[in-house]
Amino acid sequence: DLQSNTDSPTFAIESYACQRRTPLKHHNASLTEALELLAQNAEFTDNEGRSVAFRRAAAVLKTLPRAVRRLDDLKGLPCLGEHSLRVIKEILEDGVSSEVESTRQSEQYKAMKVLTGIFGVGTKTAERWFREGIRSLADLKTRGGRLNREQQAGLDYYDDLNRPVSKAEAHAIGQIVGEAVRAVLPGAEITLTGGFRRGKEVGHDVDFLITHPEEGKEEGLMPKIVSWLETKGLLLYQKTTRNSYLESKDGPVRPSHNMDRFERCFSIFKLKRTPEVCGTSNQSAGQNDVTEGSDVRQQEVQSEPSDWRAVRVDLVVSPYSQFAFALLGWTGSKLFERELRRWAGQEKSMSLSSHVLYDRAQNRYLRASSEEEIFALLGLEYIPPSQRNA
Ligand code: DCP
Ligand code: MG
Incomplete structure (x- = not known):
């Protein structure tokens, strides 16, 4: 050996x-x-x-x-x-x-995997359904009722949303969001975050961070982006939440709370399949050759539409002054983020969020305009996005 x-x-x-x-x-x-x-x-x-x-x-x-x-x-x-x-x-x-x-083979694991695979269904809900005897999407459908709008969309687009999103698709979505953003607020900037910024080839969704160099200009931006997209028929689902971030003199209100308070939109995009997006080997490219009125075409209409797919997209709007923190917080991975916050708290007596860094020993907020600066404030060597795949 x-x-x-x-x-x-x-x-x-x-x-x-x-x-x-x-x-x-x-x-x-x-x-x-x-x-x-x-x-x-x-x-x-x-x-x-x-x-x-x-x-x-x-x-x-x-x-x-x-x-x-x-x-x-x-x-x-x-x-x-x-x-x-x-x-x-x-x-x-x-x-x-x-x-x-x-x-892997256990009934609970398998059922929880399927149920939490529905957009809008977290562990708590899936666990409750499991206890009620629900094991599959079919069980859920026959049980009927009591799904919220988000979960219904999750069920409607289940297959698409559980199919990995490719880099090309992420890029195509980026073009669309970029166009929307420029149309409603010239000068606004859009950055791809999440797994794709770390270099992943595929993702479960596409994450974007939007800001404007002039502080305050970004306020109320999301509803405008959303209505631009809706007018063009590009959204299958969206839920926008308003910015609820407030800075208090006494430091962050809930330092351990890791959900940020940015203006945010959870959405499902209707992405047109084009050769650029799908690559040359895609099925739907060939299906265009089928003559109209044939049986094959009939089937195509009845089954899942083939000229578009559903893609989960998260949009986040950040004030310029918080952009570096938002970028760091939205690049992930989830474990990397969790470890950053644990490091800040346990080793530095600081509290890190996607908005700001707070020094509990000095009772003051620490500002930064780049990720590099935040790592330095935390006493950490800078780790580039491609090396944050923990
Ligand atoms: N994030 C976080 N806490 C949340 C939501 C998101 O820390 N409650 C951060 C970490 C994630 C990033 O935002 O890396 C994007 O979240 P995703 O769930 O989209 O995760 P990824 O983009 O990393 O992976 P995937 O390919 O599954 O989308
Ligand atoms: Mg993601």
Whole structure:
């Protein structure tokens, strides 16, 4: 075995994910997939602590420069608890973990996966449905009633919304949003955030941050963007929430609350399928050749429309003075964000949000106009978006 004689990597791995560089592509995908499945299952069963522990363990494996072959390779690494180590050991020895595989096949995991896959359905709702005996979309439909507008849209566009969004599709949506923004507020700026900013090839949605260099100009912008898009028939669903951010002299009201208060729009776009968006191998390109009136065309009309697809899009409007914080907060990953806030609180007595950084020791807000400045204020080495894939 070539492994046994090579030097063990004795470089130190820092314990907060925001102190480390985590690339998108790494060498331990089968281990991290297993740990993240257990993390998700822990979320499904309302065990957040356990879920975060598994996610932190997975994130450590993502930073390693080579594949883990033996338990010894993990000596001295942070965040690997007893449970995670047991799972890793099983996979290294047997190829699979019995706990992971039985979880994957469990009725609860499978049902929760399907139900939380509906836009607008969180763990709480899915859990309640599960307890009521609902296991599938069909169960949910036959049960009837009691769906809110968001959940109904989630059900209506379920297949599309569970199909990954490609970079090309994200780009196409960006063009449309850019056009809308420029039409209603010249000079406004739009930035792609979320997973695509970290370099992901696909995403579950497309996230944009919108601002204007002149503070105050961005106020009330979202309803204008939304009505421009609606007039053009580009939205299948939207829910806009107003900016509710207030700065108090005594510091952030709820420092631990991690949901930001920007003007925001959760939406579902109706994206036209064009050759540029779909690539050349797409089915619908060929379907255009079918002669009118044929049986094939009949089927096409009755089944899912093929010249467009539904895409989840999140739009966020930030005042210019908060833009750097909003950008940092919306770039993710979720674990990276969580670790930044934990670092700020536990190591620096600061409170970080997508609006601002507050120094609890000095009782004052710290401003920044770039992500680099925020990392510096937090006493952290700058980590670029492509290395925030924890
Ligand atoms: N975010 C957050 N807390 C929230 C919502 C979002 O910290 N309540 C941040 C972290 C995410 C980013 O916003 O990375 C975008 O959220 P997404 O759920 O869209 O996650 P990603 O874009 O990272 O991944 P995906 O490809 O699944 O969209
Ligand atoms: Mg996203």
